Amino acid sequence: MNVAVEHIATDQPPDDAKARDLDYDWQSGNQIELLENGEAYFPKVFEAMRAAQREILLETFILFEDKVGFELKDILIEAAQRGVKVVASLDGFGCGELSVSFLRELAEAGVAVQMFDPASKTLGIRTNWFRRLHRKIVVVDAAVAFIGGINFSADHLGDFGPEAKQDYAVQIVGPAVADLHHFALAQSGRQVRTRRGWRRRPQRPAPWATSEEDGLVRLIYRDNVQHRDDIEEAYIHALSKARTRAVIANAYFFPGYRLLREIRNAARRGVHVQLIMQGQPDVLLAKLAARMLYDYLLKDGVVIHEYCQRPLHGKVALVDDDWSTVGSSNLDPLSLALNLEANVLIRDRAFNQQLYESLETLARNHCQTMPEKRKPRLWLWRLTVGFLVFHVMRHFPVLTGWLPAHKPRLKPIESPAHDV
Known part of the structure; x- marks a missing residue:
């Protein structure tokens, strides 16, 4: 059984550039909850995923095969098997050690796994050091979103020991979730449609909201095309x-x-x-x-x-x-x-x-x-x-763009069929 893992390079504009070159304005009326460390983050994310009815979109830099990674895998598999559309976008450097068997289980259950800039080791050394997919975003049913710095790995939990990381994320419920959902879909290469067709790109907003109301949220991002700074x-x-x-x-x-x-x-x-x-x-x-x-x-x-x-x-x-x-x-x-x-x-x-x-x-x-x-x-x-x-x-993006591992391309990669 071959494991089909898509290779996606999203630091270059796709054929339909309108789906990627996006600006987002301030959205009001949101509920924002601070999540400190894995003890607060993982239960909230996993609860939302277990309750998913239509869709789970996930982007992460690191996913390890540890107690957190295995729990995530089981949740995604269960969701896909009950008919939920699941898209997992992983970084080829941060997730480069995932086994074929781990990916196979996800793929066989119907999870769409995308690997950003995967590369095999050369003389035991990784070659895909630069232009990482470093985002950590989860959107469930376009109704709740999570964003921050926490990866799916056990080293974000206190019981990991002295090397456990101190980190933060937020849970968002409200109008801003639509922007995070739209962004995650667009960056994964999926079609982004609204009831009126392709979403129009809004005018580039001022970086500072002038309203006195609370609950304002704005999504910002950086890429190596239009949003570098x-x-x-x-x-x-x-x-x-x-x-x-x-x-x-x-x-x-x-x-x-x-x-x-x-x-x-x-x-x-x-x-x-x-x-x-x-x-x-x-x-x-x-x-x-x-x-x-x-x-x-x-x-x-x-x-x-x-x-x-x-x-x-x-x-x-x-x-x-x-x-x-x-x-x-x-x-x-x-x-x-x-x-x-x-x-x-x-x-x-x-x-x-x-x-x-x-x-x-x-x-x-x-x-x-x-x-x-x-x-x-x-x-x-x-x-x-x-x-x-x-x-x-x-200026490194220009230099690293000359390397074979960073030429923009979107194509399926077939992983070996043997057991691991």
Whole structure:
């Protein structure tokens, strides 16, 4: 029995570009729930999937064959067998170790499995390092959506041990779910139709909602075509308008100069700016890169915390008392210049306060704070090197586009028929 797994490269526009080049406006009247770590996230997602009647759309960077991955597989198989349309879009790098038997079970049950940029190892080394499908989105029956930084793996649960990740996602119910559903369908290559035919592309909206009401949500994303800087611009715009406070908790922090300047400028005009970074990173280079920027930010009053209880995997931020963002995008060259990412912007005071209290608890109880006055360590030289590295990375999509693994193509791949 062959296992048919589609190979999809969605960082290039498809034949019908209108289905992919999408902008989404603010949607009001949404209910937003913060989900912290796998203990809150997995039960909510699995409950929604078990209750699905028509459709489950899933995108994830990582799916492991562990207790979380096996439970997800069983839920998807059961849903497909009862007639639910199930589409699972997986990243070829993050999910590259999945066995043929695991994929076969999904395919035989009727789950449509799509692998973004799969590549076999060359001399035992993976070749598909760049342009990852890094989004984490689940939409069930176009009625409830989940988005954030949490993958389907047991290392997002506390019982995993010292290496369990600290992370965040949100559950959304309301009009914004239609945008997440539309986006997930379009990115999976499926037809996106409404009662009036193809959905028209709306006018590109302003990044800042002016309404005083709560429950506002806007989907933003980055690709390597028309939306390269949307997430970065949202951060810059929000920080430029900050009046009282700004908190950024990000696993991999190595942004470009424009975003660093807005962080610094906010602190200079009296905004209480806090950064929560990794103190025990799963990638040591991430910590070293972030620390290259510390002196530049500390000297202007930015408060920097390093989370030391376990690896920080979150990608969240808040500004003042009503603006927040949660999603998959880090603030480093991979996320800001290479990966396929998605965040939601949220204007909601209750949600903002809930996220603020969670991050304050983290900073107060589980972080070490960098001293305001550190001995200068050639900060100007390190900052210059950092800028050069970042902007070289920003042009990497062009370079990696020359590699065979990243030529845009959409075709089925037949996996071996033998048992594993």
